Amino acid sequence: MKMIMISYNEAVESEVMDSIAGCGLKNYTKITDTYGSGLTSGTHLGNDIWPGKNSVLYVACEDREAKELLSCIKELRKTLGKEGLKAFLLPLEDMT
Numbered sequence: 524m525k526m527i528m529i530s531y532n533e534a535v536e537s538e539v540m541d542s543i544a545g546c547g548l549k550n551y552t553k554i555t556d557t558y559g560s561g562l563t564s565g566t567h568l569g570n571d572i573w574p575g576k577n578s579v580l581y582v583a584c585e586d587r588e589a590k591e592l593l594s595c596i597k598e599l600r601k602t603l604g605k606e607g608l609k610a611f612l613l614p615l616e617d618m619t
Contacts, residue, residue: 524615525589529580529596530557532564532607536578539608542595543580548588552581564607577607583615 531539533555543551557577560566567575582592589612596610 524618525584525586526613526615527580527582527584527589527592528611528613529582530559530577530607530609530611531580532567533576533578535599535603535606535608538599538603539578539580542599543582543592546588546592546595548582548584548592550583554579554581561607561609563605565605567607583618 529539555576555578556569557579558568559577565575566573567577569576584592593610593612596608600608
């Protein structure tokens with residue numbers, strides 16, 4: 524099992540959710556209104572000086588599904604440019 528953590532700018536919410544649905548994945552945990560700074564995406568702190576917010580999705584899935592989801596996210600990054608979208612692959616040792 525794997526855990527995919529996807530961090531993305533709120534402006535690309537629909538594209539990210541469509542990408543996950545396109546991979547056939549329906550289970551996820553979403554954390555909204557997250558803030559941060561990235562080398563290519565800039566700073567998002569949700570205020571007048573640094574506007575914008577991010578969201579984070581956690582997707583627990585089988586290894587095969589994880590590879591497919593990462594591939595979908597890579598393709599989406601090509602179309603979005605520097606809008607702010609990253610995916611991280613983490614091992615999932617146990618789930619209860």
